[in-house]
């Protein structure tokens with residue numbers, strides 16, 4: 001890493017030396033107000049960050065870092081529709097997709113285009129949901145297959161899974177993303193072509209995986225009895241590239257538009273969320289948008305000390321750049337939020353996993369941490385051992401909804417108990433004296449294995465209930481967290497050039513697997529190709 005950019009980095013590094021050995025549990029013991037002071041609420045989401053290894057001085061220094069880095073100006077530029085995605089010369093206006101028409105982020109023209117597309121989505125979703133939209137045999141649609149990958153899959157899939165209890169009784173939404181034919185084969189195995197609708201979602205409409213799956217789906221329809229001329233009743237497309245969608249064979253009136261100023265991983269609020277609207281209905285979709293908009297306003301209007309995205313981002317930077325933590329665990333104590341970690345992996349790592357700054361120079365601090373996660377309590381029986389007793393510091397975001405999605409309240413009390421207990425145990429730990437007492441006089445050698453270092457930091461994010469509104473707010477919270485971190489690191493969170501090289505080489509390898517390439521590879525790759533060709537008989 002090169003020279004530090006901001007004085008606040010040096011101040012934070014010096015401050016770290018003064019508190020590195022401080023125990024959070026002692027801070028709690030000496031300060032009855034700590035939990036209250038370090039719990040903030042915004043747009044229906046509560047963040048308790050009191051179990052972190054920071055004090056009020058840390059917060060002041062982090063706030064100074066945000067000021068020095070010009071975070072507020074970056075935020076305001078994004079909301080104003082400036083071309084903040086400088087490498088691609090585009091705005092990043094996902095906030096316009098969820099704003100009321102009069103907010104007009106990015107201007108009235110954009111607001112009108114967004115409203116028109118939303119009306120079109122609503123009209124379509126209502127026809128599918130009430131059975132007016134019929135397949136080739138005159139039957140209503142019962143299954144929807146969303147084909148897309150990355151941002152064209154992860155957001156809608158995560159939200160549809162999260163809000164399954166809010167779904168339509170006669171309509172089931174399925175997701176296919178992987179080019180591995182196993183996925184689409186398994187999904188289609190249980191479906192009837194006459195009552196199935198495919199949504200092909202791809203901003204570019206050139207993505208290999210999506211186009212391969214889309215063609216397979218088309219063949220499945222025709223092989224299953226759908227006449228060619230009736231395919232338009234089974235296919236809609238979502239894209240910023242309408243000509244390509246039409247070339248694929250989807251009727252132009254069945255194309256839902258997105259725009260270049262909607263980044264893939266920020267796109268679930270656009271027509272990319274059509275599957276969500278089909279599942280939870282247009283009003284439910286509006287509620288999702290309104291929750292996100294409430295978080296947008298909170299982000300813009302709330303001072304640093306109570307601003308959830310600012311705090312989540314700066315606390316993340318504190319661990320990533322000062323403690324040098326390599327990863328961030330997201331632990332939703334919610335089966336409904338099963339896919340939240342996968343969604344956040346793209347959001348955080350595709351956005352901020354970068355080394356070049358906006359000014360072309362190398363970053364001065366490590367950027368995006370490795371984000372991983374698994375719903376609780378499952379994770380407790382898999383990797384929590386390492387979190388409690390391994391030598392590596394892993395900051396954690398615990399996330400829970402206080403009301404259950406199921407009727408099984410007894411289960412939910414146990415779920416919440418586990419969530420709260422884990423953050424407490426990680427923070428409190430267990431001393432050697434206590435460990436010796438537990439090991440007992442007969443087995444003193446066991447004591448070291450029973451020690452928990454404690455002082456392991458975590459945030460706890462709570463919503464009263466997981467609804468379209470609170471889920472929208474939660475997602476927008478992480479989106480803005482990413483923006484704040486990008487502003488501090490001086491990088492562009494809206495491009496993703498890092499995915500390109502693998503795609504280019506993928507084409508060359510595919511050609512060689514088929515025996516049609518130039519065979520320009522290293523010895524290892526050549527041997528892998530040869531072995532696959534032999535097994536596949538290519």
Ligand SMILES: O=P(O)(O)OC[C@H]1O[C@](O)(CO)[C@@H](O)[C@@H]1O
Pocket residue numbers: 149150151152201202203204205206207210264265350496499
């Ligand atoms: O919507 P598209 O154009 O098919 O792209 C899918 C995904 O591929 C990526 O470009 C990465 O390869 C993501 O950013 C994007 O969400």
